[in-house]
Amino acid sequence: MDTPFAITLGSASSRTNRTGAWRVERPVYRDLFPPCAAACPAGENVREWLHLAQDGDYEAAWREIMSVNPFPAIMGRVCYRPCETACNRGQLDETVGINSVERFLGDEAIRAGWTVSAGEATGRRVLVVGAGPAGLAAAYHLRLLGHDVTIRDSGPEPGGMMRFGIPAYRLPRDVLDAEIRRIVELGVTLELNTRVGDVADIRDAEGFDAVFLAVGAQLSHRTYVPAGDSAHILDALSVLRRTAGGAPPLLGRRVAVYGGGNTAVDVARTARRLGAADALIVYRRTRDRMPAHESEVTEAEEEGVRLRWLSTIAQADEGRVTVERMRLDESGFPQPTGEFDELDADAVVLALGQDSDLGLVSHTPSVATAHGRIVVDGAFMTGLPGVFAGGDAISGDRTVTSAIGHGRRAAQAIDAWLRETAVEASAPVVEAAFEGLNPWYYTDAPRQHRSKLEAARRTSTFDEVVAGLDAATALFEARRCLSCGGCFECDNCYSVCPDNAVIKLGPGRRYEIDLEYCKGCGLCAAECPAGAIAMIPEQRLEPS
Amino acid sequence: MPVEQIPYRQTGSLVAGNRLLAAELRAGQARPDRADALTCGHRACRGCGEALAARWVVDAALRATANRLIAVNATGCLEVFSTPYPESAWQLPWLHSLFGNAPAVATGVAAALRAQGRTDVRVLGQGGDGGTVDIGFGCLSGMFERNDDVLYVCYDNEAYMNTGVQRSGATPPAARTATTQAVGPEPGNVFGQGKNVPAVAMAHEIPYVATATVADLRDLEYKVTRAMDLRGARYLHVLVPCPLGWGSEAHDTIRLARLATQSGLFPVFEAEHGEVTAVTRIRHHVAVEEYLRRQSRYAHLFRPRERTDVIARIQAQADRNITRYGLLAESAPEEVS
Ligand SMILES: Cc1cc2nc3c(=O)[nH]c(=O)nc-3n(C[C@H](O)[C@H](O)[C@H](O)COP(=O)(O)OP(=O)(O)OC[C@H]3O[C@@H](n4cnc5c(N)ncnc54)[C@H](O)[C@@H]3O)c2cc1C
Ligand SMILES: Cc1ncc(C[n+]2csc(CCOP(=O)(O)OP(=O)(O)O)c2C)c(N)n1
């Protein structure tokens, strides 16, 4: 043996001993689906864009969101944040402020003027009916896929309920305009003040290859409230629409709002801003059963909105309403008690839900409807081939986020239909549970909360209530993410292997297991903070 | 705290690498060009804490000495699994003589280098707890009192593992070993015996004494580097869980070291010239039971009936360490006599 002076054994001669043969289990790198992404109705891969934001590469992070959702700045304001409800960090201290980081990225993009570009032209023409979030999201994805898109909307401006429902104090119009403009500038033909009468007719007459119906739910749900001649009764959508259009109705000093959803809360907060000294929400069940989002109810209360539970409006007259007290029966339904109270109210605003106006398909029997909504198949197609639908007009959650998800998935389905292919079925995913993480390795990092506008300005102006995070706090918040189920290159596996059997492939390229030497101890898997390594049994050779 | 504690950035300095940190702030073991002084093909059991700690220690010492390092090894698992003739897993000049004389051989190597005027080449002695606290103890104490220029590292797996898990002076009370069976009213190793060699080393007032575990890579690397900055006799005592001897899962090796520190059973500190200069505080305090339950050497404390009395005595030991070294942030460190 040729060894240096005083060295009797060849160094590293142990490498002839292939200890991998001892193994009964082997480590395998995996990419589990994080719960935040699984919960996002728009389909954002939250962990991926947080990862990019952690590096300070805000543009790449924004582009990752944009690959799915064209409204990061809007989402960062109005989304009800199911991702945060699902976030694993909630089991450690407080959930990651995903939504506030998203808003920061969206605002950065508007400030910096980042844009996207349309795909190569296919020559196929798609008509989108409705310029709400569902229609705009579909148009955006169809343009990325190279299709020619025309949007028609009966309203004077695009945005749907994002403009004529959600008030400006939650979604400033410059933000809304900027994100819509970016979509229109992709080369979308936007035809406003144009109501679509009969879908089948228009499609055939104008030769569209496909149609996407995203007409939302524009009609206020009617309930009969016995009222005297001079009672002042309005519906919530018209109050909000007129306020958004700059011509708010006169409501008086005392306003009673009937209903318990987000619309009721928004209309009560709007009434306060329009000068009502007293805005009272009358709801027939209890607060915990209110469909409105908790944070919005809290914000309304901060602004002096009062809430009255277990009450229905029995009668409205000039200057006052009669409410009946309710009680909940065993199954949680409100039942009348026969006890009445009189309250002062100059106006009563009804916020009892919205219905879709489905006139545009009423002459097309092949397009089925059920419970006032259009029926679609798994690919968002109605009974009429080539006509698709999504958003509030079909069954499902009625949120902006869900409408965006519909728009994207419908665009993919339309694209597949136009190309006569099938949408790729997504592989079943395994969610990264908190139990699979090794929380020891995460630093204690308190969540950064967004500040709110001072109280006085919240009852006298439509200025935005919730402020954004600055760059430093947004970065901090992004870095609170645990990277559930996905390698973030912490080098733990590489460092803790007693057999040097983890090979580091370099930045962005992660690691590989050297199966010649890995004994299968499982330390790499146990000490991976993110649960990105699984131990799987080795195949044994059965005796023949 | 001597190791720079980097807050936030997702995992701060708690993980080895953390891509959000500048390269120089990452652990040595995260480097693609680390020495891997103990290379693959060694025959340590799956999940061996000693093999892991030895690579961490020797790699860090090589980096601190620009690769001018000679290692001297006592008999024990570390020698047997790394160097069965004609194989060696070592990637540095490495000597083995006997079970009980590693500190003396290391002294000799240091003396020979001094005689040659070679101040650049440094000496590392290493052995298991049996080789260190028992049979090699006389040589070690001599090395300390002469203040020989050697860093001696004890890999403490709390028994003679290489020969089949016999009790050593570092075996904790109540633990079952081949020679302290779980029989009789006081099953396992007896209370009130054994020795605390880090404390004995401090009593020699040598330049540097420290403890570490395989649960804290950065702390261990820091301590090796710090020791190599100093001259004279230095001692590092590293807790290394042993799946075979402790009856634990191979994948629990690091977790057990972590539970040992977080319960207070194994205090992590450093001392210079006989005075404690820093302690690593407990981050998530746990009861000793969490540590004991995962090891079958303590199974008799839980089956057939739970020996709450014995567990309470072990808990009292952990609590004593906590007050003695000030391991919880609230408690101020007491004078260590
Ligand atoms: C007051 C209020 C507050 C809300 N707050 C939130 C919130 O904070 N977060 C959230 O996620 N969701 C919120 N929502 C729900 C959300 O706004 C809707 O779910 C979402 O806008 C539905 O999107 P869409 O595209 O399906 O329909 P819409 O936004 O309703 O858009 C439909 C568009 O189609 C047009 N249209 C209809 N019929 C025709 C026709 N025949 N021809 C041409 N155009 C037509 C309409 O003019 C409209 O512009 C709120 C809703 C309301 C009412
Ligand atoms: C003088 C002498 N007695 C006994 C032995 C047998 N022997 C070799 S290693 C060993 C135990 C080693 O225990 P420890 O130092 O704790 O190292 P470990 O194997 O636990 O790492 C024994 C008893 C020997 N080699 N020489």
Ligand code: SF4
């Ligand atoms: S910690 Fe990060 S990856 Fe995990 S659920 Fe929360 S946002 Fe998603």
Ligand code: SF4
């Ligand atoms: S730590 Fe090393 S030996 Fe153990 S399973 Fe992972 S790669 Fe294999």
Ligand code: SF4
């Ligand atoms: S017996 Fe223990 S110390 Fe020895 S090689 Fe196995 S795990 Fe390591």
Ligand SMILES: [Mg+2]
């Ligand atoms: Mg030992």
